[in-house]
Amino acid sequence: MTQPASNPPLSNVQLELLKLYATGVSDETLLELKKTMAKFFLDRMRQSADKIWEEKGYTDAQIQEID
Template identity: 60%
Template structure:
């Protein structure tokens, strides 16, 4: 029952490790987390908007959709 090796780090993980190796304050860590959250939120909104436009959805359709 050996342990499985950890998967290799992603390019983002490697960049974050370099950043944190320089020494980052707790305040800066919080700021970085917020920046990453905003970035991924924007990507999700862009993806949803693209699907919305491709499917031709309207606000009226959304509002009239049964719960």
């Protein structure tokens, strides 16, 4: 007989979001929160891409050649 898959523990982000949802927020607040999180992760990805760009020594001209 196989064991049922155990659920992994919640991440720190999941725990914090559960705390927030437990208090109840308006749809407007939820939308604002989603936008804030999206901007946060977009900024982090841009920083990571910029770092790689600099490490590789890419130039705008090289990227134009790819297009």
